[in-house]
Amino acid sequence: MMKLGLHLSIKGSIDRVIDRAVERGCNIFQMFSRNPRGWRSRKLELEEVESFKMKLRESGIWPVFIHTPYLLNLASPKEDVYSKSVEALKDELLRTADLGVHYVITHLGSHLGHGKREGLRRIVDAVNNSFSAVENDVILLLENTAGTRNSMGSSFEDIESIAARIEDRKRIGICFDTCHAFAAGYDLVSRGAVEHTLRRFDQIIGLKELKLVHLNDSKGALGSRIDRHEHIGLGKIGERGFKNILKSRLGRLPLILETPVDKRRSDVENLRKVRELAQ
Numbered sequence: 469m470m471k472l473g474l475h476l477s478i479k480g481s482i483d484r485v486i487d488r489a490v491e492r493g494c495n496i497f498q499m500f501s502r503n504p505r506g507w508r509s510r511k512l513e514l515e516e517v518e519s520f521k522m523k524l525r526e527s528g529i530w531p532v533f534i535h536t537p538y539l540l541n542l543a544s545p546k547e548d549v550y551s552k553s554v555e556a557l558k559d560e561l562l563r564t565a566d567l568g569v570h571y572v573i574t575h576l577g578s579h580l581g582h583g584k585r586e587g588l589r590r591i592v593d594a595v596n597n598s599f600s601a602v603e604n605d606v607i608l609l610l611e612n613t614a615g616t617r618n619s620m621g622s623s624f625e626d627i628e629s630i631a632a633r634i635e636d637r638k639r640i641g642i643c644f645d646t647c648h649a650f651a652a653g654y655d656l657v658s659r660g661a662v663e664h665t666l667r668r669f670d671q672i673i674g675l676k677e678l679k680l681v682h683l684n685d686s687k688g689a690l691g692s693r694i695d696r697h698e699h700i701g702l703g704k705i706g707e708r709g710f711k712n713i714l715k716s717r718l719g720r721l722p723l724i725l726e727t728p729v730d731k732r733r734s735d736v737e738n739l740r741k742v743r744e745l746a747q
């Protein structure tokens with residue numbers, strides 16, 4: 469059966485996210501463990517953690533994915549932002565384990581004009597430091613980016629050069645965002661194009677590293693380096709692209725939608741569209 473879900477809100481208390489997932493018919497989901505726009509995280513109360521774990525068991529939903537806050541920049545040349553980002557990453561590794569979750573996803577950040585080499589060094593140090601400070605079973609998923617100016621991790625080669633320098637590579641996996649890949653120049657429309665993109669991924673990183681797909685259409689054209697998500701089938705990847713993506717090996721991985729919130733289509737309608745295109 470297809471593993472399919474949404475990015476869902478934890479508004480109210482953290483266990484409420486599971487009610488939302490069940491209401492929408494998700495068998496997996498993604499969430500933040502905290503407010504994604506602030507540096508400070510509220511401590512998780514024992515009661516809500518217990519309630520989260522209990523509801524999760526009862527729901528049969530598995531696995532769950534936690535996304536790191538937006539403010540993190542693991543490649544930042546600014547010392548204050550960098551050290552806060554490393555602390556936040558450690559905190560997320562701890563919170564994820566406390567919630568009984570196994571995966572946390574992070575973006576690789578921006579070098580802000582200081583160059584890829586320097587950015588890479590900072591990310592590698594950040595991850596290695598966090599892993600030695602927090603020893604647990606949580607897998608950190610590195611997400612490919614659209615390649616907007618100064619952003620790190622848009623090419624498979626760049627992601628591999630980061631992953632290869634992580635001392636405990638078993639604790640790393642990859643999250644493949646279809647919108648970001650397409651915007652970064654990896655074609656995902658025809659069947660041949662999807663296969664070619666996956667073959668390149670396999671040669672450079674290895675398909676076994678793929679643990680999650682962010683299934684998003686793209687407002688920007690192929691190679692546009694524009695990070696703007698679109699409803700499934702309504703963007704430049706289109707229905708044909710998603711049919712081929714879903715038929716490929718990507719379709720057998722956990723699929724999380726991060727599609728827009730607007731009046732054109734609801735989350736539940738996007739889920740329905742994915743199921744229809746997967747037929």
Ligand code: MN
Pocket residue numbers: 535573574575611
């Ligand atoms: Mn992301």
Ligand code: MN
Pocket residue numbers: 611645682726
């Ligand atoms: Mn994403």
Ligand code: ZN
Pocket residue numbers: 647648695696697
């Ligand atoms: Zn994006």
